[in-house]
Amino acid sequence: MRESRIGAWIAMIIGTLYFLLPLIATFEFSLRLKRGEYSFEAYRVVFSDPRFRDSFSYSVTQALATIAVGLIIVVPTAYWVRLRAPQLRPLIEFITLLPLVIPAIVIVFGYLRIFNSSSLIPLTDTSLGTDALLMFGYVTLALPYLYRAIDTGLQAIDVRTLTESAESLGANTFTILAHVILPNIRAAVLSGAFLTFAIVIGEFTFAALLNRPAFGPYLQLIGANRAYEPSALAIMAFLVTWACMGLMQLFGRGVRMPATDTR
Numbered sequence: 001m002r003e004s005r006i007g008a009w010i011a012m013i014i015g016t017l018y019f020l021l022p023l024i025a026t027f028e029f030s031l032r033l034k035r036g037e038y039s040f041e042a043y044r045v046v047f048s049d050p051r052f053r054d055s056f057s058y059s060v061t062q063a064l065a066t067i068a069v070g071l072i073i074v075v076p077t078a079y080w081v082r083l084r085a086p087q088l089r090p091l092i093e094f095i096t097l098l099p100l101v102i103p104a105i106v107i108v109f110g111y112l113r114i115f116n117s118s119s120l121i122p123l124t125d126t127s128l129g130t131d132a133l134l135m136f137g138y139v140t141l142a143l144p145y146l147y148r149a150i151d152t153g154l155q156a157i158d159v160r161t162l163t164e165s166a167e168s169l170g171a172n173t174f175t176i177l178a179h180v181i182l183p184n185i186r187a188a189v190l191s192g193a194f195l196t197f198a199i200v201i202g203e204f205t206f207a208a209l210l211n212r213p214a215f216g217p218y219l220q221l222i223g224a225n226r227a228y229e230p231s232a233l234a235i236m237a238f239l240v241t242w243a244c245m246g247l248m249q250l251f252g253r254g255v256r257m258p259a260t261d262t263r
Contacts, residue, residue, distance in 0.1 A: 023238065030231035042232040046222075052233075055218035059207075062131070062214065063200035066138040067193045070146045073139065075189070078150045079181055083159050096147040099140050104205040111137060112209070130210055137206040142196040149195065153188020154181075194244040201240055 031038040033045070046052050081092050099107065115123040115133055123129035162184070166176045182189065207214035219237065223230040 023235075026231050027235050030228055030235055033228040042228040043236075046229050046232050046236070051213075051218060055213050055215045058213050059201050059215035062135055062138060063197045065135045066142060066200055067196050069135065070139045070142055070196060071150075071189065071193070074143070074146050074150050074192075075182070076177060078147060078154055079159065079177060082151070082154050083163060092147075096143050100144050104141065104203075105209070107140060108137060108206050108209045124210075130212060134206055134210050134212050134214075137210075138196075138200050138203065141203065141206070142192075142199050145195040145199070146192040149188050149192030150185065153185030156188075157181075157184045191248045194248045198241045198244040202237060 028038075030042050031040065033039065033041040077092065081089050111133055112124065115121055115129075117125050123133045159181070162180050163176055166180045171180070201215055202219075203214070204216035204220060206212075208217045208220070215237075219230070219233055222233060
C-alpha cells in the first residue's frame with residue numbers, strides 16, 4: 001500500500017515537472033529583454049503595442065459573438081434531441097464530431113469556395129461579411145466541445161418532467177428554455193462558453209486565411225520577428241487559457257438552480 005502511494009507521488013511529480021519546467025523556462029526567458037538583468041520590459045512592449053490591443057479586443061469580440069451564436073444553435077438542438085428525438089442523438093453526435101476529424105484548413109477553404117465574391121452569398125466582399133464568416137467558422141470549431149458540455153448538463157436534469165410541468169402552467173417553448181432549462185444547466189453553459197473563449201483566442205488558421213486581425217495571427221507575426229516578446233505573449237495566452245479552465249472548475253461545482261415559476 002505504501003509503495004503504491006510512493007509510486008503515485010513520483011508519477012505525479014514527474015508529470016508536474018514535465019509541464020511546469022518548459023513554462024518556467026519560457027517565463028524566465030521573457031524577463032531577459034534587458035541585457036544582464038531581469039525585467040518585465042517585454043511585457044511592457046507587448047502591452048504598449050497598439051496591434052496587441054486591437055488584435056486581442058477583436059478576438060474577444062469574436063469569442064463573445066461565437067458563444068452567443070453557438071448557444072442559440074446548440075441549446076435548443078440538444079434540448080429537442082433529448083426530449084423529442086432521442087433516436088437522432090447518434091447522428092447529431094456524429095455531426096458535432098466532424099470538426100475534430102476534418103482539418104481546419106479544409107473547412108476554411110470550403111467556406112471560401114462557397115462564400116467568395118462570385119457566389120450567391122458573397123460574404124468575403126465586405127469586412128463585416130468576412131467577420132461573420134470567421135465567427136461562424138469559430139462556431140464550427142467549438143461545436144464538439146459546446147455540444148457535449150450542454151448535453152452533459154441536460155443529462156444531469158430531468159428534462160421531460162421540467163418541460164411537462166412548465167407546459168401544464170402554460171409556458172411556451174421559449175419560456176421553458178429561458179426560465180426553466182437554462183437556469184438548471186448554468187454550469188454546463190458556462191463551461192462550454194469558457195472552452196469556446198479559449199479556442200477562439202488561440203485560433204490561427206481561420207483568421208490567417210480570412211486575413212482578419214485576430215490574436216492568433218498576431219502571435220505568429222510577433223514570433224517570426226521578435227525574440228523575447230513571443231515568450232511574454234505565450235505566458236499571457238497560457239494564463240488566459242488557464243483562467244478559463246479555472247472558471248470552468250469554479251462554476252462546474254455550482255449547485256443547479258431550481259426551476260422558476262413560469263406562470
